[in-house]
Amino acid sequence: MTAHEHSETPAPAEYWEDRYGGSEQMWSGRVNAVLADVASTLPAGRALDLGCGEGGDVIWLAQRGWAATGIDISATAVRRAAEAAHAAGLDASRAEFRVADLSQLELEDRFDLVTTSFLHSPVELPRERILRLAAERVAPGGHLLITSHAAPPPWARDEDEHEHRHDDEHERRHADMNFPSPEEDLAALELDGTEWETRLLEVRERFAVGPDGAEAVLSDGVVLVRRRGA
Ligand SMILES: C[S@@+](CC[C@H](N)C(=O)[O-])C[C@H]1O[C@@H](n2cnc3c(N)ncnc32)[C@H](O)[C@@H]1O
DSSP states (O other), rough: OOOOOOOSSHHHOOOOOOHHHHHSOOOOOOOOHHHHHHTTTOOOOOOEEEEEEEEEHHHHHTTTTOOEEESSOHHHHHHHHHHHHHHTTTTTTTTEEEEEOOOOOOOOOOEEEEEEEEEOOSSSOOHHHHHHHHTEEEEEEEEEEEEEEEOTTTGGGGGGGGGTOOOOHHHHHTTOOOOHHHHHHHHHOOOOTTTTEEEEEEEEOOOOOOOOSSSEEEEEEEEEEEEEOO
């Protein structure tokens, strides 16, 4: 029995499906700045995006010659991502999307780039286990990029506004959200230093506009590691 079965907290698939279903589009559709900056320096190959949302990063990669796969727990997000890829003229050999719960996922393929952007959730998410799974899927010579909120965005507490929920359960869920530092993410990977080199470990600041139109400076945690070989 999982934690959400003991409480009012919704199951992750239900929660995220509800979030995406609450608006026609949740994210900008644009590539995340850190991914664009990092991937621009790498030769195109096979890429995997974990928690891909509406597919902005996968589509950007595919448009630059990568064969990119995105995985997300929300069927609505994945449908939007596939529609956006199709509208951009990308077929499934370049941009492919799958609905899956990363906490249950078994993957066999290896990728030249495994990326995950803002894999945070106010409901159950075994983030560290998923990050270790991500590292396992990196091919020799390939990279793992973790982009995270190093601090909560100012609008994080309002993200469930569409649910009009401000009860104790809502408050508790947001208080529980985890925003690890890049150093904590790197430690959670438990990488063998003889096999991996750390290429970026830092916090980058950028301007962003929140869902209510308010501007803010956000802190992006960045971890880029490379598996030696090849
Ligand atoms: C904050 S959003 C980030 C989306 C996207 N990476 C971006 O940068 O726009 C987090 C994403 O993780 C997905 N997610 C949360 N838990 C998941 C799980 N267990 N398995 C797969 N995807 C999950 C959500 O559906 C959501 O799309």
